[in-house]
Amino acid sequence: xxxxxxxxxxxxxxxxxxxxxxxxxxxxxxxxxxxxxxxxxxxxxxxxxxxxxxxxxxxxxxxxxxxxxxxxxxxxxxxxxxxxxxxxxxxxxxxxxxxxxxxxxxxxxxxxxxxxxxxxxxxxxxxxxxxxxxxxxxxxxxxxxxxxxxxxxxxxxxxxxxxxxxxxxxxxxxxxxxxxx
Amino acid sequence: xxxxxxxxxxxxxxxxxxxxxxxxxxxxxxxxxxxxxxxxxxxxxxxxxxxxxxxxxxxxxxxxxxxxxxxxxxxxxxxxxxxxxxxxxxxxxxxxxxxxxxxxxxxxxxxxxxxxxxxxxxxxxxxxxxxxxxxxxxxxxxxxxxxxxxxxxxxxxxxxxxxxxxxxxxxxxxxxxxxxx
DNA sequence: GGTTACTGCAACATATATGTGGCAGTTAAT
DNA sequence: ATTAACTGCCACATATATGTTGCAGTAACC
Numbered sequence: 088x089x090x091x092x093x094x095x096x097x098x099x100x101x102x103x104x105x106x107x108x109x110x111x112x113x114x115x116x117x118x119x120x121x122x123x124x125x126x127x128x129x130x131x132x133x134x135x136x137x138x139x140x141x142x143x144x145x146x147x148x149x150x151x152x153x154x155x156x157x158x159x160x161x162x163x164x165x166x167x168x169x170x171x172x173x174x175x176x177x178x179x180x181x182x183x184x185x186x187x188x189x190x191x192x193x194x195x196x197x198x199x200x201x202x203x204x205x206x207x208x209x210x211x212x213x214x215x216x217x218x219x220x221x222x223x224x225x226x227x228x229x230x231x232x233x234x235x236x237x238x239x240x241x242x243x244x245x246x247x248x249x250x251x252x253x254x255x256x257x258x259x260x261x262x263x264x265x266x267x268x
Numbered sequence: 269x270x271x272x273x274x275x276x277x278x279x280x281x282x283x284x285x286x287x288x289x290x291x292x293x294x295x296x297x298x299x300x301x302x303x304x305x306x307x308x309x310x311x312x313x314x315x316x317x318x319x320x321x322x323x324x325x326x327x328x329x330x331x332x333x334x335x336x337x338x339x340x341x342x343x344x345x346x347x348x349x350x351x352x353x354x355x356x357x358x359x360x361x362x363x364x365x366x367x368x369x370x371x372x373x374x375x376x377x378x379x380x381x382x383x384x385x386x387x388x389x390x391x392x393x394x395x396x397x398x399x400x401x402x403x404x405x406x407x408x409x410x411x412x413x414x415x416x417x418x419x420x421x422x423x424x425x426x427x428x429x430x431x432x433x434x435x436x437x438x439x440x441x442x443x444x445x446x447x448x449x
Numbered sequence: 450g451g452t453t454a455c456t457g458c459a460a461c462a463t464a465t466a467t468g469t470g471g472c473a474g475t476t477a478a479t
Numbered sequence: 480a481t482t483a484a485c486t487g488c489c490a491c492a493t494a495t496a497t498g499t500t501g502c503a504g505t506a507a508c509c
Contacts, residue, residue, distance in 0.1 A: 112293035266443030
């Protein structure tokens, strides 16, 4: 592939991610326009609309996987791993705001990757409970869902907040809540 | 309106809310099929797709408004009001899972009602802070966003959890987090 | 029982999105 | 400088969703 072609490709993926997050029904024409290329050019890169969506999801999965790796969820101390994960995943969630859950039946391969990543986080939450960082009796599924929700909130409802501060806020709220002592 | 017609109308609204929440691009034909009526019947009730969406949003706004009223957010003690609100809003969020934010430019009237309801909740969060139920220095916008996120999580990721227990869980997580003391 | 309201079905027109192919022009790589 | 890759623009075919109309049948309401 030529260098300018590669630039166009990433532009389409990034524009697509932003538009599809706001409106999953965004047309290829709208994505092409946002990326500054012709509609037929997009069709040349991606055989179908599904293929484009798959490429966007793959890009998100790639970024998320790198964050999971670098957070050292199974080895680093829980507070360290948690913070590293949050600081890394919030920018990823902002850059690729698409919801990967709605791709399950369409793209089984991506769905599998997503499940694997989800399982790694589940395991981390279990370790967090096992090592006593969460209150005894805490439901792991609830803790996991709350963590995801806080990440989404920080990432998308406070898009201007810098990742380190957002990670602090999420971790603090997750562990201690907002109530007075 | 005849009684059977009213039944069909509510069936369309409820089926539409569920389908549109999963896929905002759901066709009128799919909604009609889910509601068990013909496509043309839906078109007779709702002049356009937009009109149907507006009706769904109105139904959600009506239910939410009732919850806000009955929670007595400005008068009841904060813990009582919070719990009443949560116990009421979670079923509403389940019955009308549509996201009302994406209707802003399309339906200015509904958007205004939504803003009014949002303002009532903002005021409640401020009161919660002013009366010392949240830690001093807590960002009201963050608290509000976290509360919304927890409601969504409890409502949609734990659809089988009964509202009183879900309200307990949300309130507890909101105020105290999940961390060990 | 008769009227009215409502529905399902079929047909139709329209708009929009997807996907393909050709062709001339431009630009990166050699 | 030449070649190959890539792009934009135009035209086309196809599919699907929206919205409308007419008509016959059914069920609620008086």
